Amino acid sequence: MRALRQHSVLPGFNLALGFTLLYLSLIVLIPLSAAFIRTSALTWPEFWDAVTTPRVLASYRLTFGASFAAAVVNAIFGLLVAWVLVRYRFPGKKLVDALVDLPFALPTAVAGIALTALYAGNGWIGQFFEPIGVKIAFTPIGVFIALTFIGLPFVVRTVQPVLEDLEPELEEAAATLGANRLQTFSRVILPVLLPALMTGFALAFARAIGEYGSVIFIAGNMPMISEITPLLIITKLEQYDYAGATALAVVMLVISFLMLLIINVLQWWSRRRTSAI
């Protein structure tokens, strides 16, 4: 402990570290380990059978696939929104800025119902897609849209402060040196934004994996097609299959943890490479 401690004008390193560990244990680790303990009621073959049925595998594909796609879309358009909010002045900018946070605040069920109403075959937006043979609500596309909706604020809010720190002079400097717009963006702006962008991406991705409320309304929940893993867990709980439910939870937990770990490593690597202060 001594060796870890650096001299600081602020006292209380031991206390603060102790509290942090206690807090994380109470709030995060103990509930999560409960999932593992519950699962241990199953034998290994039982566990394996429970988490690899075709229906469950299809739900993994949808949950992680749609979450990843939604996070990618959010990374791109969230960056755009953050860019517009930081770089331009326009009437109603404060309002737009506040709107970005709305998916955070809205009860997810409300979002789900609203999106379903919009994208259903007779909804405001859905009616334009129905004639060309594209069904949105009650398909994986609907799941993807709901996950995009709830993930947007993460990217905008992580990228925005970094963008605010990025002086417009950098772009001007690049232009005086003869760089075109694409070169300026890819060599000067993006490398600086990348760590923040990846944080936003990871947060949006993680949130999307765990999302339940908004998805179940728009998804239609058809087994093998538009059924997400969290819904399967609920279904199992309703059938009093607690061990089966926690088994799925454990699989989600492990996959999510691994993905977040990979993203963190990538982020660490890009931060080192670009050496942003």
Place this chain on the structure above:
Amino acid sequence: MSIEVRNLVKRFGSFVALKNVDLEVRSGELLALLGPSGSGKTTLLRVIAGLEVADSGQVLFEGEDATQQHVRERRVGFVFQHYALFRNMTIFENVAFGLRVRPKPQRPSDADIRRRVQDLLKLVQLDWLAERHPHQLSGGQRQRVALARALAVEPKVLLLDEPFGALDAKVRKELRAWLRRLHDEIHITSVFVTHDQEEALEVADRVVVMNEGRIEQIGTPDEVYEQPASPFVYEFLGKVNLFHGRLHQGRARIGGIEIDAPDHSEAEEQPAVAYVRPHDIHVDRVIHDGGALAAHVFHILSVGPIVRLELTRDDGDAQDLIEVEITKERFRELQLAQGDQVYIKPFRLDLFPQSVEEPVH
């Protein structure tokens, strides 16, 4: 490469930043744009660079119209006040940037780039920092890197926007002496913006004094300091005392003093203001012929070879301090102390007539 600016106008909303500015920058000279903030000097520089688009007027490089050219094509080197180095790149890559972004056919080979960047870093005496990142460098070092980066693309002209503005006083002095030497070495047509008169007078070949979007005076540092063309230039360059008086048929009267003013022979009882530098005032304990103004010593600052006196005029406002600079010997000769009665007389002054309804200030 000469630069010419013709009849340039630039507005930001209702604010007019440049009011019909004409300027010629001679090939190979180091020109300073000097003025207070809001005088339009930075805007002028940015219009020359192509970073701002003027509402009307022309910018010519070597007689060729560049007004419609994009900043990318103007081939200007631009140095920003806050360096604007790319923080994700090493110093080497920062300097190499302008070469690396060239289209393939014009891009030098990697070996060429390496050699040129090393040469430039040697020129700014920072070759030993090539692999560092900008945040590991001091302010002065960063600005030298920014200069090397600007020079890497072999610009036709070099434009510097308050290049030393973000540095502390000591580094600032070193760096501007260094810039002067560098310019003597490479002789690239350069324009730099500053609000620091000392900086402009010390470094530049010629100084352009700007105020409220207009050029007040263009001249060598000596010319603008010794023969200011307007009250503004007088007040902006160095300390100056103001004496109010009257002009009448080639004579000026200030308090009890009468002075020849041959330039103003047709003036009839016209109010005027005399501008006098602190070192152009004679101080004595007795009145000599020609009259003098009575004053009292209010404050003495005697550090260094020059002694600065602050005086109050006996016939004037006690708040209105007159600043006088005399040599230490003269100060000892007079044996002045606070509160002493003295008589002063300007021996060099410039008179600017004042119409009654339009005061100078």
